[in-house]
Amino acid sequence: xxxxxxxxxxxxxxxxxxxxxxxxxxxxxxxxxxxxxxxxxxxxxxxxxxxxxxxxxxxxxxxxxxxxxxxxxxxxxxxxxxxxxxxxxxxxxxxxxxxxxxxxxxxxxxxxxxxxxxxxxxxxxxxxxxxxxxxxxxxxxxxxxxxxxxxxxxxxxxxxxxxxxxxxxxxxxxxxxxxxxxxxxxxxxxxxxxxxxxxxxxxxxxxxxxxxxxxxxxxxxxxxxxxxxxxxxxxxxxxxxxxxxxxxxxxxxxxxxxxxxxxxxxxxxxxxxxxxxxxxxxxxxxxxxxxxxxxxxxxxxxxxxxxxxxxxxxxxxxxxxxxxxxx
Numbered sequence: 001x002x003x004x005x006x007x008x009x010x011x012x013x014x015x016x017x018x019x020x021x022x023x024x025x026x027x028x029x030x031x032x033x034x035x036x037x038x039x040x041x042x043x044x045x046x047x048x049x050x051x052x053x054x055x056x057x058x059x060x061x062x063x064x065x066x067x068x069x070x071x072x073x074x075x076x077x078x079x080x081x082x083x084x085x086x087x088x089x090x091x092x093x094x095x096x097x098x099x100x101x102x103x104x105x106x107x108x109x110x111x112x113x114x115x116x117x118x119x120x121x122x123x124x125x126x127x128x129x130x131x132x133x134x135x136x137x138x139x140x141x142x143x144x145x146x147x148x149x150x151x152x153x154x155x156x157x158x159x160x161x162x163x164x165x166x167x168x169x170x171x172x173x174x175x176x177x178x179x180x181x182x183x184x185x186x187x188x189x190x191x192x193x194x195x196x197x198x199x200x201x202x203x204x205x206x207x208x209x210x211x212x213x214x215x216x217x218x219x220x221x222x223x224x225x226x227x228x229x230x231x232x233x234x235x236x237x238x239x240x241x242x243x244x245x246x247x248x249x250x251x252x253x254x255x256x257x258x259x260x261x262x263x264x265x266x267x268x269x270x271x272x273x274x275x276x277x278x279x280x281x282x283x284x285x286x287x288x289x290x291x292x293x294x295x296x297x298x299x300x301x302x303x304x305x306x307x308x309x310x311x312x313x314x315x316x317x318x319x320x321x322x323x324x325x326x327x
Contacts, residue, residue, distance in 0.1 A: 026308045028300070030074030030323035034119065034273070034315045038211050039063045040083040041093075041100040051207035052278055053285050055317050057083060060100075064107050066320075070116070073323035077117035079167065079315055080104060083213050084127055090135055091127030091150065095157040102161035109162030119165040119194065120158045122179070124150060131216040133170035133224065142224055144172050151175055152182035159188040167250070169196035171224045171237075180245035194273060195246035198234035198260055201225035204253045204279030211278065234260045235267055242268065248313075253277040255302060258309040265310025274311040276302065281317045300325060 013023050040047070040057040047057045058066060067078055082101035084093035093099045101120060108118055124147070125133045134147030147170065155166050166183075168175045176195050183191050201222045209215040226233060238249050247270060251261045254274035265272045280302070288295035299318050306314045316322065 026304055028303045028307050028314075028322075028326060030326050031076040032307065032311075032313055033075050033303075033319040033323055034077040034079050034117075034313050035067075035070045035075050035319035036079045036081060036121075036275075036315055036317060037063060037067065038081045038083060039100055039104045042085040049207065049211045051210045051282055052317065053289075055211065055281070057211060060104055060107055063104055064111055067108055067116075068111060070320045070323070071112055073320045074327060075116065075319045075323050076313065077119050077165070078108070079119040079121060080108075080163075081121045081212050082126055087127055087129040089129055091124035094124055094127040094150070095153040097157060097161070099157070102157055105158065105161035105163055117164050118162055119167055120163040122151060122154055122158065122166045122168040123170045124154075125170075125214040125216075126212045130218070131214050132219075133221065134172060140218065142172075144174070144224075147172050148174055148178040152178045155179040155191075156182050156186045156188065159183055159186070159191045163191060165192045165194050165248075167194040167196060169199060169252075171196065171199050171221075171226070174244070176241045176246045177244035192247040193245060194248040194250055195241040196252055197238040197241040197246065197249040198251045198257075198264065199225050200228050200253065200257065202228060202253050202256075202277070202279075204256065204277045207278035207282045228256075231260050231263060235263060238264050238268060242270065246270070248273060250275060250315075251311075253280065254306055254311070254314070255280050258305060261306070261309040261311055265312075271312040272310055273313040273315060274306050274309070276306065276314055276316040276318075278317070296325060 014020055038057045043059055046062040049055050080101055084100050123133050125131055132142055134142040137143045158166050168179055176193055250273040251257055252275035254276050261274045284298050287293040299322055303314055
């Protein structure tokens with residue numbers, strides 16, 4: 001290499017922090033970040049999630065305060081998850097106009113207006129007594145088409161409460177088409193759909209299930225979430241969701257699936273999001289508390305890797321903190 005390129009010295013462009021900033025190929029900005037937040041019905045003060053130190057199940061009041069802090073830091077959007085006081089087999093609280101997410105949405109819409117993008121996770125697992133993402137048949141299987149009717153109703157309820165984006169995460173066949181038809185039929189043509197198009201049956205979700213109190217009471221979600229072994233299948237799922245009317249698509253989890261993020265980003269012309277899931281967060285926090293990793297460096301490095309792979313938006317529990325570091 002030296003003989004062929006005697007004058008080449010790549011290290012010249014790494015000599016100082018200013019030079020490295022000047023030639024950096026990938027940048028993360030606060031507006032690229034989306035903060036997932038949990039709001040729980042029936043609690044008087046925020047409750048820290050044991051497996052996710054620094055992340056809380058919020059009251060409506062503490063949610064408002066933390067959301068305002070995120071907006072002040074420059075975070076681009078907020079993704080809301082709800083934990084109701086009561087659950088049943090059909091997830092009735094999910095589309096209750098006075099349910100916890102709808103009530104919290106109205107709070108945030110009144111407080112924040114257009115200063116951020118209010119997003120809602122659209123699924124039933126947080127609301128069902130059995131913890132699955134849809135209605136069940138008599139044999140205990142998830143009933144795809146009956147579930148679509150519930151998703152359509154939830155989408156309308158969330159839109160009417162102030163959601164600018166609904167994000168179906170249940171991986172039911174035809175969910176985007178059903179939701180788009182329901183939103184348009186109810187006059188919410190301006191509400192966008194961020195489809196969890198490639199959501200894998202991953203072992204990285206454990207701490208999230210503590211936060212959302214949504215672990216399945218039996219079985220698992222392998223019959224509707226994707227097999228971690230498959231990448232081409234993700235492209236098919238994305239293609240189907242776009243054909244049904246998705247405005248944006250998501251890959252979840254993120255860090256272990258950056259190859260999928262990159263393939264999806266190369267294949268589509270819509271924004272691609274990726275979710276830095278609870279297991280990723282918990283591993284870094286645990287390692288940092290033991291002194292095994294430089295916490296802030298790892299946070300920014302992983303976010304940069306997401307962007308380098310092609311993620312236009314990153315859902316991360318570090319969104320507020322990272323946005324402050326990036327300003």
